[in-house]
Amino acid sequence: MDERNRRENPFIPSFGELPYSLAGRRDETHHISRAFEASGRDPYLFTLLTGARGTGKTALLSYAAQEAEANGWIAVSTFAVPGMLEMLYESACDKAAHIVDISEGAHLTGITAGPVGASWEHPVGEQASWHTRMSRLVSKLSERGTGVLFTLDEVDPELDEVIMLVSSCQIFVREGLRVALYIAGLPRATSQLISHQSVSFLRRAMRFRLGSVADYDAELALEKTILAAGKTIDADALAYAAKATGGYPFMIQLVGYRIWEWGEEHDGLTADDARRGVATAQREFDDRILAPSFYDLSNMDRAFLRAMLEDDGPSTLSDIAQRLGRGNSYAAQYKRRLLDQGVIEEGYDKGLSFALPGMREFISAQG
Ligand SMILES: Nc1ncnc2c1ncn2[C@@H]1O[C@H](COP(=O)(O)OP(=O)(O)O)[C@@H](O)[C@H]1O
Ligand SMILES: [Mg+2]
Structure with missing residues (x-):
């Protein structure tokens, strides 16, 4: 096949992109779509998304923005960074310009996001506060039946502007205005956020805890993406590839991408392409995700993870403490740290497991 006929690789092994096919996530997408289709208040208009890196938080934020806009809302998005409030306001003004007259608020400059608890109406010089300006804009849009969705990614509960946005x-x-708020972050960041006293209303927000998806769902997403992009894949190759992803969303993209690359020259992807693609993807995953995640940790963090290897399934904190020769409360500090960093997960039964696929094998191989 010459260059002109080469089909474009449909997988995106990077962060923050909405994939062609979202594996699993049926409940999540169902609730999101319904929330923005509804004319009244829906609990899923206020949603927190948590999960380790690469589980698809940003992808679902994009999905929410897309659904909101498809239903006539305005969606404005930001990361938790200083200056985010002004960026949201400017972006909302731009997107609202064709719906309402925003002339009185469009050219304001400077950030007036005061400390939490400051009077909202407090003007700084000539300039109304961020809240007042945003409130005017949201009210005008609400009068026209247009809602505003704010999406906030990589939430940082220490940032005043985050608390201000939520408040x-x-x-x-x-005030009965039509707004929605979607916030995504690592487990620790989101739980710190909801424990912040000035945003208690977030405790009633809906929560999506994102993790791995079933192999079956990984298989379906791989297949749909491949077929839609104009190739086919053998059944055994597909099953092998799906299993190798561990259902970890980022790995679905990585495995799909490398298999496609190995099979670039033909339209039917084979077991051989799958084997090579998986091997490449695994090496890359080790280098790009597992090694940096592991070597960024302290010695004690790593000792904790090594102590988990003795169990075939989830570990209990007391077993780990014992293996480390330490007390439970000492081990619990390290458990917290590792949960914060999204390296381990805690089940409802308090069992601790590795949050990243292949982490167990990777650590064993480090000796
Ligand atoms: N449900 C999913 N199925 C398949 N791929 C997904 C899914 N969710 C996310 N991805 C892909 O995985 C990668 C990581 O997703 P991302 O949303 O950036 O994760 P996070 O924000 O949690 O770190 C992206 O390439 C994205 O396209
Ligand atoms: Mg992200």
């Missing part, structure tokens, strides 16, 4: 949304809701 503002809380007030907008109380």
